[in-house]
Amino acid sequence: MTRHNGKRILSALCTLLPCSVFAKSGGVNYSWGADALASMHDYVVTMMLYVQYIIYAVAGGFAVIAAFQIYIKMNTGEDGITKHILTLV
Template sequence: MRHTDFVRAALTVILAACCQPAFAKCGGVDYSWGADGLAKAHDFVITILLYVVYVCYAVAGIVSVIASLQIYFKINAGEEGWKKEIMMVVGAILFIIGATVV
């Protein structure tokens, strides 16, 4: 038997012996507060989700204003490709709004 095999076998025995007390503690947990804790976690997640949706709407509004100004300047300068820019902005805003719905 090589030294590494002996060390591996010894570690396996030690870890198996250490895990037994951890398994024994699993049955002593009081789950009577579980429903209240789950309800509080649900309320917290929904509240945070609403804030994330509002932030996404704000980002969509800011992107639309800035992109609209850029498109306006591009049209006044007589540059080409402003139709493509409009389609990209509309697609980006629809994606942000659609992602918040999903």
């Protein structure tokens, strides 16, 4: 007898649970989410630009240092200048 009641409870849950889920999805107001998403997008794009500028500054520093090292190697007459120039480029 308990087995028969268990099947009834299970079938009732299977029919009522999807209906309650569908009923909740239609009545939610998502208008605040669009503004939050837009502000998050603006923040991420701004941070990406700052990171890009930092990377440009670091790469510029490396290029200046490498060019200075190449200049020193050219003045001292060391071998492998072409390799270092290609590495810099």
